């Protein structure tokens with residue numbers, strides 16, 4: 001290879017070489033970090049909720065007019081019956097919230113009564129005995145609630161259920177030995193006993209504030225008897241979701257019209273819930289992707305431009321090289337090698353820059369440390385981009401005729 | 410060494426066809442020193458570019474070292490240029506981005522020669538042209554005569570059997586031209602075949618044989634009155 005003479009020739013074209021190398025460095029630094037952020041967002045997107053998502057939809061129901069808690073509880077139980085009777089419906093439950101909803105109830109969990117600091121935070125899901133079957137959760141230890149354990153709960157009641165179920169993530173956190181069933185834990189309202197452990201149930205929010213307890217959930221045997229914002233969660237037989245979603249609000253209104261189910265988002269399939277929950281993550285990933293593509297395109301254009309300029313400028317010396325015995329292949333390789341050298345220089349600096357940017361992001365936005373894979377990926381992408389961009393002008397250079405050497409200047 | 414028979418070269422543009430060479434016949438033997446003269450536009454450079462495999466021709470035959478060159482592909486032509494032919498151009502044609510050493514090295518690298526051999530050949534060639542001490546200089550830092558000597562060193566380093574020179578002294582003053590000519594004669598004495606295009610009748614006279622080209626054809630000097638006119642005109646123009 002003719003690395004040495006190419007390097008010495010480049011030394012005579014410092015400005016162009018430096019500009020392109022810097023452009024490559026900057027692009028590399030940003031692309032590495034952007035790819036990393038994209039990957040993190042996509043990984044976040046891929047976190048499971050634990051639900052049988054394709055067959056689940058939720059209805060947000062609000063009551064109109066004043067009712068006592070007892071009346072509310074009765075009306076909700078009637079609604080559950082109405083929904084359960086719909087064709088294609090497999091199961092129905094009601095809760096104060098559901099995974100990915102964006103908000104709900106979370107609370108501190110302690111292991112002893114006099115503990116000052118919470119052991120962990122946890123999502124509190126209010127549930128009846130149909131909850132785990134409706135959501136499609138897997139009970140991995142202990143038992144489900146019994147129907148008679150479910151009690152109505154008013155806003156002013158204290159949260160003090162005698163029994164609860166917890167997720168495996170929470171059980172592992174509280175009782176690493178794996179013997180959570182039968183143990184007592186302390187919620188804000190007092191002690192309670194764990195009777196069952198479910199495999200997986202995600203928190204009510206995927207935003208940062210809920211990250212610390214993302215899969216640590218407590219399921220309490222309560223029916224929330226308030227007039228605002230109770231959710232009916234419906235699981236349908238496979239393929240029946242759309243039909244059931246259309247039929248459900250009609251049936252509810254037919255049974256009791258004194259209610260509000262928002263036209264827009266009163267009935268949501270879980271697919272819609274998921275899309276909404278991750279709107280920002282997806283937006284961020286797309287934005288980062290666009291930034292990458294734009295930067296790469298600009299850099300490629302820069303390389304094409306500079307190389308084309310150089311090829312034009314060096315027509316004569318290309319002709320001379322051909323006259324002195326260079327084959328077309330030699331000329332092509334010359335420009336490819338030249339680009340590779342510039343790119344390697346740029347990439348080296350770009351890697352340092354990428355790490356610097358990442359460290360800044362880590363301290364500023366609590367991002368994770370950039371892994372080596374992304375640096376490598378960035379380097380490979382930019383080297384390939386460079387070689388690709390230089391190919392067309394280099395081909396043009398290789399077609400310069402040796403007779404060009406004899407043409408007067 | 411070099412034999413062209415009924416060779417023709419046509420340059421076609423959209424409007425005209427120019428016969429740069431027509432029914433062109435020449436035979437240069439191994440070890441000859443031939444000077445090519447002729448009026449401007451007569452086809453001298455065209456002849457050299459075809460002889461040096463820089464360009465293809467339209468009709469006829471050209472045997473170089475016994476090989477019919479129209480059958481060669483681009484890579485084979487490159488290899489022959491690299492190994493058998495040395496070029497010296499009127500405009501020197503050094504690569505401005507490379508220093509003297511690297512310039513002389515260019516054809517040797519294309520030959521795939523190992524570094525120690527390259528170095529030895531380069532230093533030998535530069536010593537012969539008297540520029541060994543300038544090997545780190547860039548072309549722009551040298552005089553015209555020095556640049557042409559570097560170009561000769563570059564042609565020499567590969568030990569070509571055929572040296573093609575297109576007005577090698579055209580851009581040089583008499584003093585420098587003489588130096589270059591002496592160098593060529595020395596190279597010739599060592600066995601190289603040289604074909605040199607020149608406008609300078611004095612230099613032409615120092616060659617073993619003169620070939621005169623008019624309108625793309627080799628003409629017999631003694632018979633053609635145009636030659637005498639051309640020589641006359643050239644004498645009148647020449648500063649010497």
Ligand SMILES: Nc1ncnc2c1ncn2[C@@H]1O[C@H](COP(=O)(O)OP(=O)(O)OP(=O)(O)O)[C@@H](O)[C@H]1O
Pocket residue numbers: 420421427428429447448449450451452453454455456
């Ligand atoms: N690339 C080309 N395209 C068209 N015509 C050309 C081309 N190169 C040369 N010619 C024509 O061919 C003829 C011979 O040109 P050539 O350069 O060989 O002349 P020359 O004898 O070297 O002249 P000079 O003494 O001025 O260098 C000229 O008429 C010229 O115009």
Ligand SMILES: [Mg+2]
Pocket residue numbers: 453454455575
């Ligand atoms: Mg000419």
